[in-house]
Amino acid sequence: MRADRRQFLSLAGGGGLALATGLPALAQADGLAPMTGGVVPISRAERLARMAKAQGLMKAQGLSALVVEPGAALTYFTGVRWNRSERVTAAIIPVEDDLLIVTPHFEEPSIRETLAVPAEVRVWQEDENPAAVVAGWLKERKLAAGKIGVEETVRFFVSDGLARLLPGARIVSGAPVVRGCRMIKSPAEIALMQTASDITIAAYRYTWPKIEKGMTPRDIGAIMNRATAALGGDPEFELILLGEASAYPHGSGKPQTVGEGEVVLMDCGCTVEGYQSDISRTFVFGEPTRKQRQVWEHVRRGQQIAFETAQVGVAAGAVDDAVRAYYEPLGYGPRYRLPGLSHRTGHGIGLDGHEPVNFVHGEATKLAPGMCLSDEPGLYLPGEFGVRLEDCLHMTPGGPKWFSVPPPSLDKPFG
Numbered sequence: 001m002r003a004d005r006r007q008f009l010s011l012a013g014g015g016g017l018a019l020a021t022g023l024p025a026l027a028q029a030d031g032l033a034p035m036t037g038g039v040v041p042i043s044r045a046e047r048l049a050r051m052a053k054a055q056g057l058m059k060a061q062g063l064s065a066l067v068v069e070p071g072a073a074l075t076y077f078t079g080v081r082w083n084r085s086e087r088v089t090a091a092i093i094p095v096e097d098d099l100l101i102v103t104p105h106f107e108e109p110s111i112r113e114t115l116a117v118p119a120e121v122r123v124w125q126e127d128e129n130p131a132a133v134v135a136g137w138l139k140e141r142k143l144a145a146g147k148i149g150v151e152e153t154v155r156f157f158v159s160d161g162l163a164r165l166l167p168g169a170r171i172v173s174g175a176p177v178v179r180g181c182r183m184i185k186s187p188a189e190i191a192l193m194q195t196a197s198d199i200t201i202a203a204y205r206y207t208w209p210k211i212e213k214g215m216t217p218r219d220i221g222a223i224m225n226r227a228t229a230a231l232g233g234d235p236e237f238e239l240i241l242l243g244e245a246s247a248y249p250h251g252s253g254k255p256q257t258v259g260e261g262e263v264v265l266m267d268c269g270c271t272v273e274g275y276q277s278d279i280s281r282t283f284v285f286g287e288p289t290r291k292q293r294q295v296w297e298h299v300r301r302g303q304q305i306a307f308e309t310a311q312v313g314v315a316a317g318a319v320d321d322a323v324r325a326y327y328e329p330l331g332y333g334p335r336y337r338l339p340g341l342s343h344r345t346g347h348g349i350g351l352d353g354h355e356p357v358n359f360v361h362g363e364a365t366k367l368a369p370g371m372c373l374s375d376e377p378g379l380y381l382p383g384e385f386g387v388r389l390e391d392c393l394h395m396t397p398g399g400p401k402w403f404s405v406p407p408p409s410l411d412k413p414f415g
Contacts, residue, residue: 001249001267001280001343001376001390032206035199036232041273042079042188047117050077050181051093057177058095064146065138066093066174067162069154072351073178075274079116088130088158091119094143102133131161138166149174179356184370189275189350190394193372196233196270196277197392197403203227204266204281205414211285215258217242224268233270233277236353241265246282247386249343249378260286263385269353276353278374279404280390283413292387295379296410299387302326302377303406306345306359307393310367310375310400317363320345323377324361332379335361339381346374349392371395372403 054077058066068074068091070082078091078099089103089111098118103111105123112121122137124130138144145168150159152175163171185193206227211220217240225235241248242256246265258264267280282299284292302323309322323345327333332340348355349372357365359373371394378388389407393400407413 001278001347001374001378001388030206032202032227032230034230034232035202036195036272039192039195039232039272040188042116042192044116046186046188047077047079051099051117054093054177054181055095057180058093058149061149061176062147063149063172063174063177064095064143064169065141066149066151066177067091067134067154067159068093068151068174068178069158071153072274072355073151073153073182076182076351077117078119080111080114081274082111082114084155088124090130090134090154090158092134092137094141097141100134100137102130102137104130129161129165131158131165134162135165138169144169146170147172149177151175151178182350183348183356184368185350185372185394186370190370190372192273192275193277193350193392193394194403196272196275197279199228199231199233199272200268200270200277200279201404201414202231203233203270204268204279207266208283208414211258211264213258213260213285217256220258220264220266224266228268228270233272236269236271236276237267239265239267241267241386244383244385246388247380247382247384249380249386249388258285261289262286263292263387265386265388267388267390274351276349276351277403278349278353278390278392280376280378280388281407281413282387282389283410288410292385293410295381295385295387296389298327298330298332299377299379299389300406302341302379303375303389303391306375306377307400307402310359310373310393310395312367312369312395312397312399314367315363316357316359316365316367316373317361319359320361320363327377327379340379341377342380343378345377348373367395369395369397 070084087104092100101119101121124133144166147170207224220240221238224238228235243262245252246263265282269278306319309319344360346359374392376390380386392403
């Protein structure tokens with residue numbers, strides 16, 4: 001479960017520290033070394049294949065073009081890594097031929113640094129309308145009167161501005177095209193996610209024995225980030241919940257410190273070439289109580305039930321249903337009520353920490369080889385503690401396969 005980084009950075013005593021100069025070197029001096037020596041970035045050929053697949057799906061949907069703003073989808077198709085601002089940068093993928101990149105004039109050199117596919121780049125000046133540049137290009141290509149898809153995270157002012165200049169066009173959702181490409185990961189993508197997961201587990205194993213009584217979430221997060229960076233990952237998030245705060249999936253604003261006999265819940269991840277890991281572990285500092293052990297074992301079994309249910313051809317929602325069918329006779333819930341599992345059993349993952357499709361009740365999408373999802377059926381007891389075990393899996397023709405192997409017991413949270 002990946003919370004919005006800004007959310008838990010603001011929590012009192014929570015969140016994580018920005019890496020200070022020299023921290024990776026300190027971790028390397030402590031026996032850590034980069035694990036990214038064999039990493040192979042996504043190739044130009046693979047990006048071209050993605051574009052061809054998108055255009056095939058566009059033809060099937062009757063789309064003449066697809067609009068994509070900066071974010072994971074833009075990186076996925078073009079290699080361009082860019083942040084959104086009030087100054088529009090966008091890619092327009094036509095149903096045939098090379099795409100268009102529209103960007104402010106002074107940003108063109110920076111955009112070209114990561115552009116990894118053939119594209120025409122057109123710029124706009126500060127006193128010009130970027131939508132007019134896009135509309136003009138579509139008219140030149142005789143694509144302006146068709147159905148134009150917009151990727152589902154495109155901001156309203158971008159699609160609305162285009163619609164105003166193209167009254168003959170129909171603006172529709174481009175989600176079926178983008179999801180149709182991104183939900184199924186290639187072997188190269190899965191390899192990058194595997195490396196990210198391996199780094200996160202190694203960073204956990206480095207951090208765990210260094211946790212001491214009285215430490216804050218910030219203290220623990222700094223150690224985790226230091227190890228992650230030394231191991232070659234880009235720290236993406238670190239959510240550390242202590243004691244009662246572990247009962248609230250995204251934390252609490254109350255001050256927290258490590259205490260004897262209290263739960264420590266860590267939810268951390270990193271990126272490698274932009275591809276993410278997301279792994280949660282729960283353990284107890286000191287001797288666990290009988291109830292802590294019991295709840296931990298319930299979650300461990302719930303996670304295994306989800307894994308066993310996640311087979312090719314099974315509706316993603318059935319995975320969530322299977323976990324709740326196990327939890328509810330134990331007194332949890334019903335459904336999303338507390339004490340119990342208040343969130344979905346898992347989410348898709350890739351270039352984004354949360355992607356379609358989800359393990360959630362009612363999700364009819366059938367699981368297919370190449371899909372990557374988290375498996376995290378936590379249990380939360382308000383006023384007491386919570387337990388979350390989270391490992392991601394990828395679907396193979398023969399069923400699910402773990403990116404990281406779940407822990408065998410509460411006393412051995414990292415194997």
